[in-house]
Amino acid sequence: MSKIRVLSDAVADQIAAGEVVERPASVVKELVENSLDAGATQIDIQIEDGGKSLVCVADDGMGMDRDDAVMAIDRHATSKISTIGDLVGVPTYGFRGEALPSIASVSMFELETAASREAESTDEGTRIVVRGGRLETIDVIARDRGTTVTVKRLFFNTPARRKFLRTTKTETRAAIQAVAVLALARLDVAFKLTSDGKVKIDTPRVASIADRIAALFGRSTAEQLVPDEYASGPIAVRGFVQRPADAKPSGRKTHLFVNGRPFRDPFLVRAAEAGYRATIAPGNRPSVFLSLSIDGDRVDVNVHPAKMEVRFRDRFLVERTVEDAVRSGLAPIDAAAIVTSSYATPQDGLGDDFRGGPTYSPRNDREAYPRGEDQLAHLPQSLFPENEIETFARNRGELLQVFNTYVLSETPEGISIVDQHSAHERILYEKAIAELNGAASAAQRLLLPLTLDLEPRELEIIDQERESLMAVGFEVEDFGGRSIVVHAVPNPHPRFDARRCLEELIADLAFGRLDGLNRIERFAATYACRAAIKAGQKLELSEMRDLLTQLYACELPPHDVHGRPTIVMLPRAELEHRFGRS
Numbered sequence: 366m367s368k369i370r371v372l373s374d375a376v377a378d379q380i381a382a383g384e385v386v387e388r389p390a391s392v393v394k395e396l397v398e399n400s401l402d403a404g405a406t407q408i409d410i411q412i413e414d415g416g417k418s419l420v421c422v423a424d425d426g427m428g429m430d431r432d433d434a435v436m437a438i439d440r441h442a443t444s445k446i447s448t449i450g451d452l453v454g455v456p457t458y459g460f461r462g463e464a465l466p467s468i469a470s471v472s473m474f475e476l477e478t479a480a481s482r483e484a485e486s487t488d489e490g491t492r493i494v495v496r497g498g499r500l501e502t503i504d505v506i507a508r509d510r511g512t513t514v515t516v517k518r519l520f521f522n523t524p525a526r527r528k529f530l531r532t533t534k535t536e537t538r539a540a541i542q543a544v545a546v547l548a549l550a551r552l553d554v555a556f557k558l559t560s561d562g563k564v565k566i567d568t569p570r571v572a573s574i575a576d577r578i579a580a581l582f583g584r585s586t587a588e589q590l591v592p593d594e595y596a597s598g599p600i601a602v603r604g605f606v607q608r609p610a611d612a613k614p615s616g617r618k619t620h621l622f623v624n625g626r627p628f629r630d631p632f633l634v635r636a637a638e639a640g641y642r643a644t645i646a647p648g649n650r651p652s653v654f655l656s657l658s659i660d661g662d663r664v665d666v667n668v669h670p671a672k673m674e675v676r677f678r679d680r681f682l683v684e685r686t687v688e689d690a691v692r693s694g695l696a697p698i699d700a701a702a703i704v705t706s707s708y709a710t711p712q713d714g715l716g717d718d719f720r721g722g723p724t725y726s727p728r729n730d731r732e733a734y735p736r737g738e739d740q741l742a743h744l745p746q747s748l749f750p751e752n753e754i755e756t757f758a759r760n761r762g763e764l765l766q767v768f769n770t771y772v773l774s775e776t777p778e779g780i781s782i783v784d785q786h787s788a789h790e791r792i793l794y795e796k797a798i799a800e801l802n803g804a805a806s807a808a809q810r811l812l813l814p815l816t817l818d819l820e821p822r823e824l825e826i827i828d829q830e831r832e833s834l835m836a837v838g839f840e841v842e843d844f845g846g847r848s849i850v851v852h853a854v855p856n857p858h859p860r861f862d863a864r865r866c867l868e869e870l871i872a873d874l875a876f877g878r879l880d881g882l883n884r885i886e887r888f889a890a891t892y893a894c895r896a897a898i899k900a901g902q903k904l905e906l907s908e909m910r911d912l913l914t915q916l917y918a919c920e921l922p923p924h925d926v927h928g929r930p931t932i933v934m935l936p937r938a939e940l941e942h943r944f945g946r947s
């Protein structure tokens with residue numbers, strides 16, 4: 366007897382189910398994607414026990430007539446593609462025709478649907494019941510246009526799989542996450558998710574992703590984000606990046622979309638992190654929400670059965686563009702740290718600081734966050750319209766130095782507080798990077814050369830870094846033994862102590878550490894730190910003015926090179942709020 370057998374459809378479906386249906390959240394994802402593909406504008410999702418006992422997805426999409434509904438639960442039945450050529454740049458979420466039969470093979474499955482062409486007629490629907498892959502009944506029912514799929518007792522007939530399900534809490538979180546991801550991708554659709562009778566997501570159709578982020582994750586998360594828009598060559602990037610000052614080592618959210626489709630890509634997340642280089646402390650993990658637009662033939666979305674992975678034709682280009690996009694998003698003054706009382710601690714029963722929209726509680730009534738289309742009005746708008754940094758620098762009025770360390774000034778939007786040392790560090794860092802890349806430096810020749818005595822390890826550093834030292838303005842010569850002679854030095858500010866700076870710089874390079882930076886960046890950062898004006902130094906008015914003008918001419922004014930802010934904004938709105946004026 367032959368050992369090779371053709372598998373029955375039922376077994377094949379159960380095997381396919383292993384790829385497509387890993388857990389209740391994958392059922393949620395597949396069903397919601399089908400609703401989106403059907404053109405739904407409102408999708409209601411209910412789960413019980415984390416989806417283990419019930420997942421129900423109801424939509425107002427185009428529905429199916431009876432023949433299509435019966436076909437839909439057949440393997441490889443799809444209305445979305447018919448030839449392999451259609452796969453290139455496929456605009457729908459589904460196209461494999463595997464989800465419904467797979468889900469139906471491992472659950473108690475019920476499909477109710479109606480596809481009335483005319484808006485008025487509301488009957489002639491179909492109900493199909495499938496139990497563990499066996500078709501039980503097909504009935505005529507009356508219902509509105511749209512589709513409702515009910516999946517009960519997932520994996521009831523595959524105990525091995527059922528065993529792998531996690532706790533209700535974990536499965537619930539995964540299901541919410543699956544809906545959140547799609548809700549971020551499709552602003553034109555309203556979503557409601559109820560878990561064991563509790564509303565976890567309830568968001569109307571919105572105009573901006575900022576509104577969605579606020580509705581899904583709460584206002585505190587939204588307030589930490591700054592808008593990012595960038596285009597280069599064939600790729601455009603839009604989205605939001607977290608203010609460096611708010612990045613934490615854990616709890617970050619990274620959401621990537623390509624042509625409206627959510628996907629996972631640790632390398633792109635890393636590229637986005639690279640964009641934060643030297644603006645956040647090593648170990649902090651920033652949140653990013655980035656949506657890429659790219660020609661359909663430059664990206665293949667047909668890589669993974671659950672379709673969360675994509676393949677780019679030119680991965681290097683995509684990574685570089687994402688890094689540059691993030692970097693450009695961090696440049697505006699808007700990305701500076703903000704003083705505000707409204708940062709609530711994000712938390713609810715779901716952990717991972719995921720917050721269902723309607724369930725979070727603002728600290729007091731005045732902060733109550735209106736729901737609906739108005740949400741955007743309550744998000745922090747860009748503090749300055751695009752590219753107004755220069756005007757900002759020019760128009761600032763009085764400058765006040767406090768504690769011999771901070772420079773305060775009034776801006777149209779509030780009070781800007783600049784740390785003189787961090788700001789100068791940022792300025793010198795960018796200048797040093799330019800000089801290390803070949804820009805001329807303004808070294809001063811010394812009439813009386815300096816002589817320094819160094820440790821052997823420090824002498825090695827002098828040898829290794831001689832060119833870099835030269836680039837920023839230190840002309841150093843060996844003097845024999847442990848001594849060096851310094852003939853020229855940079856002049857970053859009037860009270861610059863060249864000897865002390867060079868000693869500290871060399872000691873830092875020899876014995877210190879600066880993680881996450883390459884050799885050039887490390888040199889520049891160390892030099893900038895040691896050469897910058899110190900805290901506690903009284904400044905003249907003209908010096909303060911110069912400092913701010915130079916700061917705003919930098920590539921990334923709001924961040925120093927150690928992951929600290931150079932500017933902290935105290936928004937006028939916050940003062941008005943505190944004093945009860947708003």
Ligand code: ADP
Pocket residue numbers: 395399400403424426427428429437438442443444445458459460461462463464465466511512
């Ligand atoms: P795929 O989405 O890959 O085509 P599925 O098994 O998920 O495969 O769905 C099979 C087919 O059933 C779809 O191509 C579509 O025609 C139809 N269908 C599924 N869900 C819905 C829905 N909510 N509304 C209308 N049609 C649907």
Ligand code: MG
Pocket residue numbers: 395398399458459460462464465
């Ligand atoms: Mg599908």
